Amino acid sequence: xxxxxxxxxxxxxxxxxxxxxxxxxxxxxxxxxxxxxxxxxxxxxxxxxxxxxxxxxxxxxxxxxxxxxxxxxxxxxxxxxxxxxxxxxxxxxxxxxxxxxxxxxxxxxxxxxxxxxxxxxxxxxxxxxxxxxxxxxxxxxxxxxxxxxxxxxxxxxxxxxxxxxxxxxxxxxxxxxxxxxxxxxxxxxxxxxxxxxxxxxxxxxxxxxxxxx
Numbered sequence: 318x319x320x321x322x323x324x325x326x327x328x329x330x331x332x333x334x335x336x337x338x339x340x341x342x343x344x345x346x347x348x349x350x351x352x353x354x355x356x357x358x359x360x361x362x363x364x365x366x367x368x369x370x371x372x373x374x375x376x377x378x379x380x381x382x383x384x385x386x387x388x389x390x391x392x393x394x395x396x397x398x399x400x401x402x403x404x405x406x407x408x409x410x411x412x413x414x415x416x417x418x419x420x421x422x423x424x425x426x427x428x429x430x431x432x433x434x435x436x437x438x439x440x441x442x443x444x445x446x447x448x449x450x451x452x453x454x455x456x457x458x459x460x461x462x463x464x465x466x467x468x469x470x471x472x473x474x475x476x477x478x479x480x481x482x483x484x485x486x487x488x489x490x491x492x493x494x495x496x497x498x499x500x501x502x503x504x505x506x507x508x509x510x511x512x513x514x515x516x517x518x519x520x521x522x523x524x525x526x527x528x529x530x
Contacts (some may be wrong), residue, residue, distance in 0.1 A: 367397055369395055369397075369428075370397050373393045373395040373402065374395075377390075378392070381416055381417055381418055382414045382417075383417050384404075384414070385456065387443075388415070388438065388441070388442065391404050391406065392406065393411050400428060402425065412463070412464065412467045413433060413463075415443065420435060420437055421436070422435060422436050424463075434459070442455065443456065498510040506519065508520075518530075
């Protein structure tokens, strides 16, 4: 059920992205309201992402970032455009790491890479404190569920065909356009209904706001 709900949100977001450039009554495209609303946020976020990328670079060079599975230092590169961190050597995604100075675990659950756990060395292996008790677990015991969630997110893609219809592909399963109902009005408003969950989203062209039911 969680995966279906997540996919519905991806579908709705993709449809909004595909439909943002709606036509006005005179046949021209009007995105002024959206641009005005998001410019300040995007500028601030861009600065935060750049600072995060710089932090990854500096701490990688200092050897402060440890691979959460092996416990060995790795160099992490953070992309300010895709907001993804990857291992520079393997180009594989990095979803969490251990700071060797504090033994805190930092994760990509949000754009700030906040603390998500605590680690310690047990011989030559890393162990992680359980989120529910004081037991210390190995990597798979502590993080396998989160890893699966991240893998599902990374393999989900959205595409738009020549007719402007949105398709979502997740782990090889396509969600057809019929799963999403879209209505547009002459004044540029957009109404979207996810047929899987019944969730409704409305985009108001005048205010640039998005409302959900």
